[in-house]
Amino acid sequence: MKSLRTLTLLSAALLLAACANQAPPATSAQAGKPKLVVFLVVDGLPQRQVTAYRDQLAPDGFARFLDRGAWFSDAHYGYSFTVTAAGHATMLTGAYPHRTGIIGNEWKDVNTGQDVYCTGDTSATYIGNKTQPLDGTSPRNLKVETVGDVLRRADPRSKVIGISGKDRGAILPAGKTGTAYMYMTGTGEFASTTHYMPAHPAWVNAFNAGKRADRYFKAEWKPLLPDAAYARSIPDSQPWYGPAGGKLPMTMGVPADDKPGPAFYSALLRSPYADVLSLEFARAAIAGEQLGADDAPDILAISLSGHDYVNHRWSAESRLSHDHFLHLDRMLEAFFRDLDATIGRDNYIAVLTADHGFMPPPEVSQSRGLTAGRLSGSQTLGRVNAELEKRFGAPKLAQFLSASALVLDRKLMAERGLQFDTVAEAARAVLAAEPAIAAAYTRRELETGSRAGAPFFEAMRKSWNRDISGDVQYALAANWMMTSSSSIATHGSPHPYDTNVPILAWGPRWVSPGQRAARVEVADIAPTLAAVLGVAPPSASEGRPLPFRGP
Numbered sequence: 001m002k003s004l005r006t007l008t009l010l011s012a013a014l015l016l017a018a019c020a021n022q023a024p025p026a027t028s029a030q031a032g033k034p035k036l037v038v039f040l041v042v043d044g045l046p047q048r049q050v051t052a053y054r055d056q057l058a059p060d061g062f063a064r065f066l067d068r069g070a071w072f073s074d075a076h077y078g079y080s081f082t083v084t085a086a087g088h089a090t091m092l093t094g095a096y097p098h099r100t101g102i103i104g105n106e107w108k109d110v111n112t113g114q115d116v117y118c119t120g121d122t123s124a125t126y127i128g129n130k131t132q133p134l135d136g137t138s139p140r141n142l143k144v145e146t147v148g149d150v151l152r153r154a155d156p157r158s159k160v161i162g163i164s165g166k167d168r169g170a171i172l173p174a175g176k177t178g179t180a181y182m183y184m185t186g187t188g189e190f191a192s193t194t195h196y197m198p199a200h201p202a203w204v205n206a207f208n209a210g211k212r213a214d215r216y217f218k219a220e221w222k223p224l225l226p227d228a229a230y231a232r233s234i235p236d237s238q239p240w241y242g243p244a245g246g247k248l249p250m251t252m253g254v255p256a257d258d259k260p261g262p263a264f265y266s267a268l269l270r271s272p273y274a275d276v277l278s279l280e281f282a283r284a285a286i287a288g289e290q291l292g293a294d295d296a297p298d299i300l301a302i303s304l305s306g307h308d309y310v311n312h313r314w315s316a317e318s319r320l321s322h323d324h325f326l327h328l329d330r331m332l333e334a335f336f337r338d339l340d341a342t343i344g345r346d347n348y349i350a351v352l353t354a355d356h357g358f359m360p361p362p363e364v365s366q367s368r369g370l371t372a373g374r375l376s377g378s379q380t381l382g383r384v385n386a387e388l389e390k391r392f393g394a395p396k397l398a399q400f401l402s403a404s405a406l407v408l409d410r411k412l413m414a415e416r417g418l419q420f421d422t423v424a425e426a427a428r429a430v431l432a433a434e435p436a437i438a439a440a441y442t443r444r445e446l447e448t449g450s451r452a453g454a455p456f457f458e459a460m461r462k463s464w465n466r467d468i469s470g471d472v473q474y475a476l477a478a479n480w481m482m483t484s485s486s487s488i489a490t491h492g493s494p495h496p497y498d499t500n501v502p503i504l505a506w507g508p509r510w511v512s513p514g515q516r517a518a519r520v521e522v523a524d525i526a527p528t529l530a531a532v533l534g535v536a537p538p539s540a541s542e543g544r545p546l547p548f549r550g551p
């Protein structure tokens, strides 16, 4: 009897959980449309960091979300190659890379071997700033629409603006018809591109004339709290930080420089200051474009890039990352205060997420007794080619790695009369046998779905685009990374430290407070915002509306 009752209670609880998961968000019909959607991204913020310092948060920064908003604590990316561009392309389209076409930050054209950058478009240039051939200047490679595109089609008065320290962080959320502005490491300015406009509006020129980045020349990034507050994080100056080291306080700019230059403007990205600048530029955009001022809803997407640079350089476990998060928290509080004053608390909804999480550095995993390390891409390619040559008698059948996939030489296979599927399967077997690789699947398997249920298969299919991706997709084993000259830790795996990111929402008219523990996906954000804005979900969306109103 007891077990039966337990079972009944359990089923009731499960049913309730299922209902909560399917409860529709507050729609525009119930609550009215917000005048402004403030969409915030913290680049490279794993979910675990959001709760690690909860006792040290300001009263109204992240705490506004955690205490007075909706907090989805088990939110994940549903695909395997969790990198910046892929994440930013998913957030407001509700679609994963197999549909967006943004499979990585960069990849190689499978036919020509040419480098492709996610937001590269040589037909457009930065306004008033130098442009390199692979710089990000337009959403040309994004194959699907965003919720902002749907909104602007419904009412062209609606404005959609993307702002970020990184071009891809601004361009991809701005979609096909929004406007993107990004931080320029050559000048410390924010610039748009000729894809969007022939010249900057007056408010952008006025902002840049203020030379705001220069205020931080030789400024010191100091820890926000007394030393004891950081006992839970890894102390500064770890030997594995590399020759540049890493400790607070940190002076902005190369000591020998006597005036701000590109090295200084780049260094600001690895500090709280580029994020301060992004939020200042966002305030200028609100005033300059009159965002949230009329009854046609606007979207302001702001991707704060600094945390990702900090975590690549010193890791998410470091004191520097801990302190960077606390700085973000205080920035957020000040930004909320200004939004409350300019837009009005009842007129905007704020949503925050991240484009991916972060792995612990291999040194930290090893100290915890885990198998972890770094895999050389070129050596792996060499081992695959050695095996393929032994078996098929042709050298270099595997040409290169591209966006977590291996690309085979079709021309060579044709010349030697080799079957594509046979060679691909042999290459897959070599990759799958590598201790640092968790899974590998061939083009045919990914195309046909023949390995349904196999480890990471569904997530890897969602990262794989048949027109753009390579011939054998692979995913790294947990706690492994590819060798890198610039990063001591990274992201890009299907493991929870990379896929589990915050989804936080605040806006009393549309969001009821409380933690939501059910598993949800980042693809769910776009259809949710579409419902809040009273428009159709973006056409390629594969998400389900989040329960902003429940449980």
Ligand SMILES: [Zn+2]
Pocket: 043, 044, 083, 084, 085, 308, 355, 356
């Ligand atoms: Zn990122």
